[in-house]
Amino acid sequence: MGVTPVTLGEGADLDGFRRAVRRLIAEARPPDAVVWQTDGTPSLFDGNRGEAGADAPPISLPRAAADLIRLVVCHRDPERYALLYACVWRLLHGEGALLDIASDPLVARLALMEKSVRRDLHKMHAFLRFRRVTDDEDERYVAWFEPEHDILEETADFFVDRFRRMTWSILTPTGSLHWDRETLTVGPPGEKSALPATGAVEAGWSTYYASTFNPARANPSAMLREMPKKYWANMPETNLIPDLLRAAGSRVETLMSNAPAPSRKKDPAKAVARMREDHVRTLADLNAVIAAAEPFVTGGTRAVLGEGPLKPSLAFVGEQPGDQEDVQGRPFVGPAGQILARAMAEAGIDRDACYLTNAVKHFKFEPRGKRRLHKSPTAGEVRHYRWWLDKELDLVAPKLIVALGATAVQALTGKALPIIKTRGPFDFNGRAGFVTVHPSYLLRVPDEAAKREAYAAFVEDLAAAAALARNPTARSA
Amino acid sequence: MEILDKLAVLADAAKYDASCASSGAPKRKAAADGLGSTTGAGICHAYTPDGRCVSLLKILLTNYCLFDCAYCINRRSSNVPRARFTVDEVVALTLGFYKRNMIEGLFLSSGIVRSADHTMEQLMRVAKTLRREHGFAGYIHLKTIPEASPWLIEQAGLWADRLSINLELPTAAGLSRLAPEKSDTTIREAMGHMHARITEARAERRRFSPAGQSTQVIVGADAATDTDILTASDGLYRRFKLNRVYYSAFSPIDHASGLLPPKPPPLAREHRLYQADWLLRHYAFSVDEIASTSADNMLDLDIDPKLAWALKNRGAFPIDVNTAPKEMLLRVPGLGARAVDKIVAARRHTTLRAADVARLTVSFRRAAPFLITLDHRPGALTDRADLRARVAPPKQLSLL
Numbered sequence A: 001m002g003v004t005p006v007t008l009g010e011g012a013d014l015d016g017f018r019r020a021v022r023r024l025i026a027e028a029r030p031p032d033a034v035v036w037q038t039d040g041t042p043s044l045f046d047g048n049r050g051e052a053g054a055d056a057p058p059i060s061l062p063r064a065a066a067d068l069i070r071l072v073v074c075h076r077d078p079e080r081y082a083l084l085y086a087c088v089w090r091l092l093h094g095e096g097a098l099l100d101i102a103s104d105p106l107v108a109r110l111a112l113m114e115k116s117v118r119r120d121l122h123k124m125h126a127f128l129r130f131r132r133v134t135d136d137e138d139e140r141y142v143a144w145f146e147p148e149h150d151i152l153e154e155t156a157d158f159f160v161d162r163f164r165r166m167t168w169s170i171l172t173p174t175g176s177l178h179w180d181r182e183t184l185t186v187g188p189p190g191e192k193s194a195l196p197a198t199g200a201v202e203a204g205w206s207t208y209y210a211s212t213f214n215p216a217r218a219n220p221s222a223m224l225r226e227m228p229k230k231y232w233a234n235m236p237e238t239n240l241i242p243d244l245l246r247a248a249g250s251r252v253e254t255l256m257s258n259a260p261a262p263s264r265k266k267d268p269a270k271a272v273a274r275m276r277e278d279h280v281r282t283l284a285d286l287n288a289v290i291a292a293a294e295p296f297v298t299g300g301t302r303a304v305l306g307e308g309p310l311k312p313s314l315a316f317v318g319e320q321p322g323d324q325e326d327v328q329g330r331p332f333v334g335p336a337g338q339i340l341a342r343a344m345a346e347a348g349i350d351r352d353a354c355y356l357t358n359a360v361k362h363f364k365f366e367p368r369g370k371r372r373l374h375k376s377p378t379a380g381e382v383r384h385y386r387w388w389l390d391k392e393l394d395l396v397a398p399k400l401i402v403a404l405g406a407t408a409v410q411a412l413t414g415k416a417l418p419i420i421k422t423r424g425p426f427d428f429n430g431r432a433g434f435v436t437v438h439p440s441y442l443l444r445v446p447d448e449a450a451k452r453e454a455y456a457a458f459v460e461d462l463a464a465a466a467a468l469a470r471n472p473t474a475r476s477a
Numbered sequence B: 001m002e003i004l005d006k007l008a009v010l011a012d013a014a015k016y017d018a019s020c021a022s023s024g025a026p027k028r029k030a031a032a033d034g035l036g037s038t039t040g041a042g043i044c045h046a047y048t049p050d051g052r053c054v055s056l057l058k059i060l061l062t063n064y065c066l067f068d069c070a071y072c073i074n075r076r077s078s079n080v081p082r083a084r085f086t087v088d089e090v091v092a093l094t095l096g097f098y099k100r101n102m103i104e105g106l107f108l109s110s111g112i113v114r115s116a117d118h119t120m121e122q123l124m125r126v127a128k129t130l131r132r133e134h135g136f137a138g139y140i141h142l143k144t145i146p147e148a149s150p151w152l153i154e155q156a157g158l159w160a161d162r163l164s165i166n167l168e169l170p171t172a173a174g175l176s177r178l179a180p181e182k183s184d185t186t187i188r189e190a191m192g193h194m195h196a197r198i199t200e201a202r203a204e205r206r207r208f209s210p211a212g213q214s215t216q217v218i219v220g221a222d223a224a225t226d227t228d229i230l231t232a233s234d235g236l237y238r239r240f241k242l243n244r245v246y247y248s249a250f251s252p253i254d255h256a257s258g259l260l261p262p263k264p265p266p267l268a269r270e271h272r273l274y275q276a277d278w279l280l281r282h283y284a285f286s287v288d289e290i291a292s293t294s295a296d297n298m299l300d301l302d303i304d305p306k307l308a309w310a311l312k313n314r315g316a317f318p319i320d321v322n323t324a325p326k327e328m329l330l331r332v333p334g335l336g337a338r339a340v341d342k343i344v345a346a347r348r349h350t351t352l353r354a355a356d357v358a359r360l361t362v363s364f365r366r367a368a369p370f371l372i373t374l375d376h377r378p379g380a381l382t383d384r385a386d387l388r389a390r391v392a393p394p395k396q397l398s399l400l
């Protein structure tokens, strides 16, 4: 059997190589019976050359091999295809674990090539600089870069993912990429002269670059190791380097010889002390913070704040606002709130004399068609809101806190406790409290008799809580 | 003041913070009308002549500060020029640089002005504006003020990829001497809260500082030894699962406080601390093991801590590349974690010779005295008195 010549496009002709490999494997050509050459046609334009082999059966290779091939074909070493084919051949002929043996000379060589391509990609991601072409709303940007290997197409995803809403072009000596916010086009080589002039942002960048350099740590060789001179041409800031280095020595000498400066400012001990106290001090301040803050749960169009007088004898803490509460911006105005109001009246509690609030300040829901389905907050979400609840209760200072349901108990104690067992008087980390069910539970009890019973127990609880608030020492009675 | 003048002042003021990396964020792509992505690994977009990378726009919101920390150029008693950015200015700078591919994102810190809450709120608002109004999906690192209200930190965690609280000095004594207004207890409590929030958010798949928390420790501003520093770091890694502790050799600053030593520590010290820290996090070394190789609890400046440990524990070597457990291979000078992984994978299929190992590491010469391969035995070499001289790099010309 003679030698089989395979001709691929110039650059990284991944498709051509794939097709060729299928055919060669189907025809059982060993690596030393193949000669790989490129014919000067840029592969960038022609995904369909080398038709032969297009219908040969695909071969399956380990994932790691596919990644290796994709990257190594970008390498400019003319031997790349021969080396890759030798590797594929061995993988398919009894050495399926070949890529695990990093010490194998062929694998080691390919790994070095892959590393070199990866480094080139990384440097292109890092050192490419866009310049702005148009100033109108429709921003357009252009960059010029000279990669070491044929990585232009391999790099496209990175730039698309990152600069998706910009229109841009990347020009290189071997081809170009153009993104119009929807499609990516591969084009002919570009010219560096097509690059627009630098502008105010580049000037700002130079300012930044110079200011962030610490002359006391000058270390040009470390810089050069990571940013070799061949990349400097793309980067406007690099022409500052010689001056920065030249001046570094004298800048440091001045620093070191400057005697410690006595303070010109008087000691603002009072300002510092005041600062420490400067947390929110009124309920209005706290409410302003809550109202301005982002919901920590999904849903919630606005924060529903607590309501009622300061220093009440009772404060009620519910779970979270519901649909009605979210619409009206007030706590306990929905169906559960109405039950609560009725029960309070029956227990002899003046609703207007109580403070009403929720553990979670936003309505958490999932849209289901036109409806908004209530979703219980997670323990973590409850804890997010705890800082506010804690502060709120500090400021409101009720005689007794009635926790309505499990979420409220969790917010007040930090622990998940069973309501039925905890029901009754309770100490919330030093605050006098009482645990009972959430009124919405009463809505859900299915059979009428049980519902009446649950409601009566709820009224009884409220009356007991009110009595406890009036006479805290009666707790044990 | 012109924005460029502010930039000069507020970048200069931020350059002493070593936490510049953009790594650790979950991979993200820009939405259709958004801008920016994160790669997980972080990208350095330039290197300054001090050899450090520029990955993020690292600036202060303001360098006015109520506090008077001796090591800090921004302390209230320093006579440096002052400036402050508005929220919108920082946002505009970040977007302008980002669109030109100059940065991976923003690292924003601030002096403490007016109050801790006021300052923290401004920081948070920058991040919120970038994310909410500009669909910015690049990296954001916010420095948090430990004294700030917890709910502000909660909000910050919604927008930032990483939050950090600087410890600055490894011991409570050092802190109270050099940073009179700061409190070691407050700082550590804040770190504890942060840790709890991060853990919880991960468990519930909620967004809160997904790239975790980090801190910075200043080296050489007080009498703390390397062992003190590593003990502090080790504690932070264990208790609060910090992602990184950054070490920043105290740098001469203009108008230095009289409380500081007149000279900065050698930069090599910072470098050795990073190496030792690496051994703690990735090579299962303990602080005690590292400390046992040091004199007066200071790391050897001439050789790296792993080599120092191996020279001190020659009895444990040489080990056989083809049979030694992975944990021991990791302790061989010159073999990095990646080389060790490759060795472990390869030896399942083949028996390694010296030339094979040499293909897997660039520093086989350093590893050789500690290794046995199919065709290589160091023999008496491991015990030679001049081994240190033979394996130590001739002279540390430039570090970092």
Ligand code: SF4
Residues within 6 Å of the ligand: B065, B066, B067, B068, B069, B072, B073, B074, B075, B076, B110, B111, B112, B179
């Ligand atoms: S708090 Fe201390 S370290 Fe931070 S900016 Fe102010 S003086 Fe500097």
